[in-house]
Amino acid sequence: QSVLTQPPSVSAAPGQKVTLSCSGSSSNIGKNYVSWYQQLPGSAPKLLIYDNSKRPPGIPARFSGSKSGTSATLAITGLQTGDEADYYCATWDASLSGGVFGGGTKLTVL
Amino acid sequence: QVQLVESGGGVVQPGRSLRLSCAASGFTFRSYGMHWVRQAPGKGLEWVAVISYDGSSKYYADSVKGRLTISRDNSKNTLYLQMNSLRAEDTAVYYCAKAPAIAHYMDVWGKGTTVTVSS
Numbered sequence A: 001q002s003v004l005t006q007p008p009s010v011s012a013a014p015g016q017k018v019t020l021s022c023s024g025s026s027s028n029i030g031k032n033y034v035s036w037y038q039q040l041p042g043s044a045p046k047l048l049i050y051d052n053s054k055r056p057p058g059i060p061a062r063f064s065g066s067k068s069g070t071s072a073t074l075a076i077t078g079l080q081t082g083d084e085a086d087y088y089c090a091t092w093d094a095s096l097s098g099g100v101f102g103g104g105t106k107l108t109v110l
Numbered sequence B: 001q002v003q004l005v006e007s008g009g010g011v012v013q014p015g016r017s018l019r020l021s022c023a024a025s026g027f028t029f030r031s032y033g034m035h036w037v038r039q040a041p042g043k044g045l046e047w048v049a050v051i052s053y054d055g056s057s058k059y060y061a062d063s064v065k066g067r068l069t070i071s072r073d074n075s076k077n078t079l080y081l082q083m084n085s086l087r088a089e090d091t092a093v094y095y096c097a098k099a100p101a102i103a104h105y106m107d108v109w110g111k112g113t114t115v116t117v118s119s
Helices: none
Strands: A009-012 A018-023 A035-039 A046-049 A063-068 A071-076 A085-093 A098-101 A105-109 B003-007 B010-012 B018-025 B033-039 B045-051 B058-060 B068-073 B078-083 B092-099 B113-117
Touching: A009 A018, A018 A085, A018 A105, A046 A063, A071 A085, A085 B045, A098 B033, A098 B045, A098 B058, B003 B092, B018 B033, B018 B092, B018 B113, B033 B068, B033 B078, B045 B068, B045 B078, B045 B092, B058 B068, B078 B092
Parallel strands: A009 A105, B010 B113
Antiparallel strands: A018 A071, A035 A046, A035 A085, A063 A071, A085 A098, A085 A105, B003 B018, B018 B078, B033 B045, B033 B092, B045 B058, B068 B078, B092 B113
């Protein structure tokens, strides 16, 4: 069981908007920055969002992140079939003195 | 370009040892923290360990503490994961990832190396 809680799956139609949630606690999300990773089938994870809401170079503005209290959200607008992937949130946990990931959300673009 | 290449994976019997390597290029290796993250077959990502830029600080997941050891050789631009007393549940793809600092995000990932623990 993961320290951070993500819904196992979410689906939406092309062109639509989807939000992926990540719930934690005061020792992890409540204290530290959240990052999000996209893992396409058969590939290594890729950084999508860091420091709650910042995008690395090359990541489209369709991807955005936010954080409130002990929860974080990844929003994807203008969904494309190429966005079908597993998405993971992550942060540092002060109580565990270690990194923690969510269980991942599988995004299906119908 | 920034690149991380893992090696050293393979099939190993329970209780035996294995050492993974991660060769870094395209950036100043000695200036960045480095993580190991693993993914068991069909499962999600699991953080394993992190080491500071100079090797002075190391942190481990409870599931590997005392069995897996992270280290680095900045003169060789290489990160290591010494894996002892291996168990079936250590079977996974192991990724190394670069980070600005220990408690920070992982901005570059390698392609991974597969470790299978089986008799």
